[in-house]
Amino acid sequence: MPTYKIRGINLDFPFEAYDCQLVYMEKVIQSLQTRCNALLESPTGTGKTLCLLCATLAWRKSLGSFSTSQSEIRSHISGSQHSDGSLPQSQGSKLPTIIYTSRTHSQIRQVIQELKRTTYRPKMVVLGSREQLCIHEEVSLLRGKAQTNACHSLCKKRTKRYCAHFSRVTEFVKNNPGLGDDPIDIEDLVNIGRSCGPCPYYLSRDLHKAVDILFAPYNYLIDPGNRKSLNIEWNNSILIFDEAHNLEGLCADAASFDLPSSLLTACISEAKTCVDLSIARREKSSDKSSNPDNFAILRGKVSFCLQ
Structure with missing residues (x-):
């Protein structure tokens, strides 16, 4: 696999890179090194997503190894937890978290396929909604607020109908510290839930605080409610909007409301x-x-x- 040295960073690329790809990756690394915003464009078919992933992960790797060691992951899991069961962000490491967003989950699925083609294996997870991840036989049939309310109700320990999938999340994460070391998608999380029992939705929520790169749709950053629920240290994060053609409209929708x-x-x-x-x-x-x-x-x- 070819290796390129760009602005002092050793970058592994799956193929012989075109000149336009090298320029694109150089600009990505430059923006990361100088801590500035960047609006980058490249012609269709030039592998923007692959370039963006390789450049960002190469820069991140130059700061320190990815969070894939067994001892480090166990320290995240065995450490203090939030009241909602989510893991705290790394206390011992000041390395930034990469938040990679795209418009839809189908586009994120393609991004993860690109990640699999690289040599980089950061600790990762994909966030999704309950509609995509819930495997409870009753709650999974609901939609919107009705589904959210039903989920919250069944996750209360004192209720007789306490969700068995939710109760298995903490133990499963503890016994599987390597989960997310290899690229996984929403379908993989659902398959894990169906075969092993833990709730895929809360499994991704537990994992997201101990990852190097987090994949999610735009609305997880734009929508105030979704953004607040993540509890991410935004001042120490790299935000990537891939294929941001509809970002302006999404921002307008998030700031809009209906009056009867x-x-x-x-x-x-x-x-x-x-x-x-x-x-x-x-x-x-x-x-x-x-x-x-x-x-x-x-x-x-x-x-x-x-x-």
Whole structure:
């Protein structure tokens, strides 16, 4: 396998690299070394994902070995845990965590296939939703908030219907410290859950704090709720958005919300009442503190939203 020295970093690449690939990887390493943001483009078919992975992992490896030693992983597992069962981020290591995101899980699956072609074997895990990872015979049939609420209910130890899959996660992670040393995908996590019993969803959540690279869809970083649940030390992380064509739209969706028409109708009614009150005060006491025109404008804008 060819090895290239780029900006002082020894980089293993599965094939003889094209000139454009070398330039691309040099820019990736430059941005990492200088701790700056980078917006990189390359023509279709030039292996952007493979270049991005190799350059980032080569730079990360130059800082220190990946977290694949048995003793280090056991120290993560046997150490203190959060109240929700998730593992704390490495206390003894200041090495950054790589967070690699793409738009969909199908694209992430392709990224992991590219990772398998490289010589790099960082500790890794893929995050997914309950809809993709839940194997409980009843909860897996639900969707959205109903599924989340049912999952939370069954994970409470005092309930009679305590989820057996959730209860097996901690012991399974403890007995399998090498999990994630080789590239695994969502389907692999589901297969592990079905064959060995632990919940794939909480298994990935337990593993994600002791990895070198974390794979997830964009919304795990953009959506405030998902981002907060990760408890990642963002100041010591490398954020990668691969194929970020739809990132702007996703950010807009995350910052948007829906208002029911009944609420808008009530706002229109209250604005009209404020207009009438302002006019009445002006006529009765020459009170000009409240301008009815302002409420009229507000009423017009809210009415426009209903059209």
